[in-house]
Amino acid sequence: MSHVARRIRLRRAADIELRSISWLWPGRVPLGKVTLIAGDPGMGKSFLTAYLAATVSRGSDFPDGPPGLRKPGSVVMLSGEDDASDTLRPRLEAHGADLSRIHIAEGVVREAAPTGSDVIDLDRHMEELESAVREVDRCRLLVVDPIAAFLGTVDDSSNGQVRRLLRALADLAARHGPAVVCVSHMNKNVQGKAIYRTMGSLAFIAAARAAYYVTQSPGDEDERIMAPIKANVDLRRTAMSFRIEEGRVAWGRTDLNITADEMDAEHRGEKRDQFDEALQFLRAVLADGARPAADVIAQGEQAGIGAATLRRAKKSLGIVSRKHGAGEHAWCWMLPGKENESMFTFVEPAHTDAAQTHGEGRCAHA
Numbered sequence: 001m002s003h004v005a006r007r008i009r010l011r012r013a014a015d016i017e018l019r020s021i022s023w024l025w026p027g028r029v030p031l032g033k034v035t036l037i038a039g040d041p042g043m044g045k046s047f048l049t050a051y052l053a054a055t056v057s058r059g060s061d062f063p064d065g066p067p068g069l070r071k072p073g074s075v076v077m078l079s080g081e082d083d084a085s086d087t088l089r090p091r092l093e094a095h096g097a098d099l100s101r102i103h104i105a106e107g108v109v110r111e112a113a114p115t116g117s118d119v120i121d122l123d124r125h126m127e128e129l130e131s132a133v134r135e136v137d138r139c140r141l142l143v144v145d146p147i148a149a150f151l152g153t154v155d156d157s158s159n160g161q162v163r164r165l166l167r168a169l170a171d172l173a174a175r176h177g178p179a180v181v182c183v184s185h186m187n188k189n190v191q192g193k194a195i196y197r198t199m200g201s202l203a204f205i206a207a208a209r210a211a212y213y214v215t216q217s218p219g220d221e222d223e224r225i226m227a228p229i230k231a232n233v234d235l236r237r238t239a240m241s242f243r244i245e246e247g248r249v250a251w252g253r254t255d256l257n258i259t260a261d262e263m264d265a266e267h268r269g270e271k272r273d274q275f276d277e278a279l280q281f282l283r284a285v286l287a288d289g290a291r292p293a294a295d296v297i298a299q300g301e302q303a304g305i306g307a308a309t310l311r312r313a314k315k316s317l318g319i320v321s322r323k324h325g326a327g328e329h330a331w332c333w334m335l336p337g338k339e340n341e342s343m344f345t346f347v348e349p350a351h352t353d354a355a356q357t358h359g360e361g362r363c364a365h366a
Contacts, residue, residue, distance in 0.1 A: 024056065024140060024179035026065040027236040030209055031140070031179050034170050037226075038184045038204075039214035044224050044244055045183045046082060047091065048214065049143045051249040052181060053077060053102055054095035056141045064240070064254035073140030075102045076133055076178075078120060080149025094247035103136055105129075121152030126168045133176050142173070145183040147204070159203045166207035182208070210235050217241060218266035223252065227260040257316045278305045278313035283335070286319065290334035293321065 022031040029035050029052070039045050052075075055062060059072035082088045084104050092102060107117030108125050122129070122144075133139050144150060154161045173180040184204055205211050211230045217223035227239035239259075241252035262275070281303065285296055300310045318336040 021234060022177075025052070025062045027234075028062070028064075028210070029179050029181065030235075032173050032177050033209040034166060034173060034180045034182060034207060036182050036184055036204060036208035036211040036229075037214060038186055038211065038229070040186050043214045043216065044242070044249070045214050046079075046145055047244055047249050048226070048242075049077070049145050049181060049183060050088070050091040050097075051095050052141060053143060054092055054097035057098040057101040058096065063251040064236070071138070072098060072101060073138050074136045075141045075143065076105060076136055076139055077102065077143045077145070078105045078129075078150055079143075079145050081146060091247060095249070103132075105132065120150050122147075122150045122165055122169065123152040123154050126165075126172065130172050130176070133172065133178060139176065139178045142178045142180045143183075144169075144180070147182040147184055156204075159206075162203035163207060166203065170207060186213075205230060213260035213263070215260075215263050218263065225256065225258065225263055227256070227258060227263060229260050259312070274305060274309055275313060277303075278309045279317060281305060282310065282313055282317060282319060282333075286333060286335045290322070290332040293331040293333045296333055 023029065024031050037045050037048060054060075056073045056075055059070040061067050061070065077088070079088055082091075084106070088104060089099070092099060105120060108120055108128050109117050118125075120129070133142060148156060151165070154165055156162060169180055169182075182204075208230070211228070212226050213229050214224055214226050217225050222243055224242050224244075225239050226242065228235060228237060238254065239256035240254045241256060243250045243252065278300065281300055282296070285291055285299070297307050297310055301307060314333065319333050320336060322332050322334065323330050324332055
């Protein structure tokens with residue numbers, strides 16, 4: 001029995017040319033990669049894709065991006081739920097799109113039957129889709145909304161099948177450069193983390209380089225929040241708020257420090273008491289100056305506040321970490337505004353009520 005000789009091709013890391021990330025939406029949506037927008041029905045996901053398409057078609061600035069002239073680009077849209085004439089076009093017009101640069105895929109035409117068309121099936125028609133993207137002048141965005149409508153016979157609960165299809169979609173993006181934005185619904189497992197709630201296989205999240213969760217803002221039924229679920233590239237970690245006003249996206253804040261899981265917890269009726277307690281705890285503990293991080297975490301845990309919650313609260317408050325030597329107390333935490341205090345030593349706590357309540361020691365200037 002003959003054997004085909006095979007070997008693993010190796011490439012030295014030193015021979016790999018460095019390449020920076022290119023962005024469609026700076027810090028949010030990378031070019032040449034797959035981005036996922038997930039959320040429950042009625043949360044405004046398709047309004048977001050219409051906003052993206054319109055912004056690209058005009059070469060306009062994004063709400064939190066650097067201002068400056070951008071060249072208009074073309075867009076290819078696969079829409080499986082919205083009719084082009086009564087929904088998609090009016091929505092694009094409401095966002096001020098240059099309709100001449102937006103191309104809506106209507107099906108796959110067969111040479112044997114040029115008057116008819118087949119429903120687009122990404123598993124069977126990836127080559128045809130790639131040809132369409134290649135033929136469009138300066139295609140900067142490919143929208144697949146929702147991706148479940150274009151899976152054909154692919155089992156969306158099969159990691160292997162979904163990964164294979166999304167790998168082909170990612171390869172298309174890498175070869176031709178557009179940002180590929182896929183829309184997905186969430187499943188009904190409201191108790192799970194947001195990263196596990198995308199409809200079907202976890203492979204949808206795994207294959208995306210960036211993923212966002214869109215949901216209703218806690219306490220405001222008209223406001224929506226778009227929060228990052230994951231980021232495999234250098235993305236901004238803040239969430240953004242928006243409303244749908246007169247059929248278009250109207251952006252609010254772009255610097256919200258809330259995670260997708262925290263929003264889900266709010267909707268399940270869970271209180272943020274522990275997170276709020278962590279915020280108060282850190283403000284009190286660090287009010288008199290920097291403290292060893294190990295002590296802060298240990299004391300927080302003694303007070304019933306977990307280390308993960310403390311770190312989220314630390315990030316929310318903008319607390320700064322600085323190293324001042326080696327050993328257990330090497331790292332100190334300090335409230336923002338004290339970033340220039342870079343040299344610290346560990347000292348015993350003063351005999352005050354605050355020290356007795358919250359600490360074993362503190363950091364001070366050397």
